[in-house]
Amino acid sequence: MFINKKLYLLIFAFCFLCIGANAQVYTNEYPKELQKIAEKWMKKGKWKNGFKKAVPADQVNAVEFYLQYQKNPEEWKKMFKWLQKTDLLAIPSGKTTLPETNITISVEDSENWCSEDDLKAGKGSESHYQKIDFMYVVSGKEGFCRLDHKTSTPKAPYKVDRLEYEFDASKLEHFESMPGTFNIMFPCDWHVAKVKTSEPSQKLRVIVIKMNNVM
Secondary structure, three states, X not given: OOOOHHHHHXXXXXXXXXXXXXXXXXXXXXXXXXXXXXXXXXXXXXXXXXXXXXXXXXXOOHHHHHHHHHHOHHHHHHHHHHHHHOOOOOOOOEEEEOOOOOOEEEEEXXXXXXXXXXXXXXXXXXXXXXXXXXXEEEEOOEEEEEOOHHHOEEOOOOEOOEEOEEOOHHHOEEEEEXXXXXXXXXXXXXXXXXXXXXXXOOEEXXXXXXXXXXX
């Protein structure tokens, strides 16, 4: 599938367009025409390549997903195929590279650690430029926050594909991820992961997959 020149012009002209002067912005926004195309594509599901274990969370930016998939379809297909055929609860924790790809897979047995006090203190934020974070919780529940672009600013120089932010904790978008859904954090998704939830246990197993951000 190819994206025509008209849509490319719309992307470059409006990718940072805000809904309103006072609206909070948690991810890149796009023209309605492109948004409809991307949502239809995502719902249709040809991208799944047999993957049936989970669906995109509501917070996934459909347009970013659509555009990145068109630029690098074979690696996305291989990633989804691996997720489907692998017993994600049985494989050992650790980091590996998917054969014949540039995809790095981390199987993490960890805990949510970021409390409300940590958020108020400005801890835990990040975004990436070279990589996209695909995150799939296979057991437990993971808390997330996304930062409001208008009230957040970098607090340290970019290094090792990580940028940290000063942010207003009162303007964070809070959500949770659990088995059955996956999240994708694109470079425009400034976020905090492993935020504590109301669950009795904060333990979880999450698959974090680093996909290339294709420009």
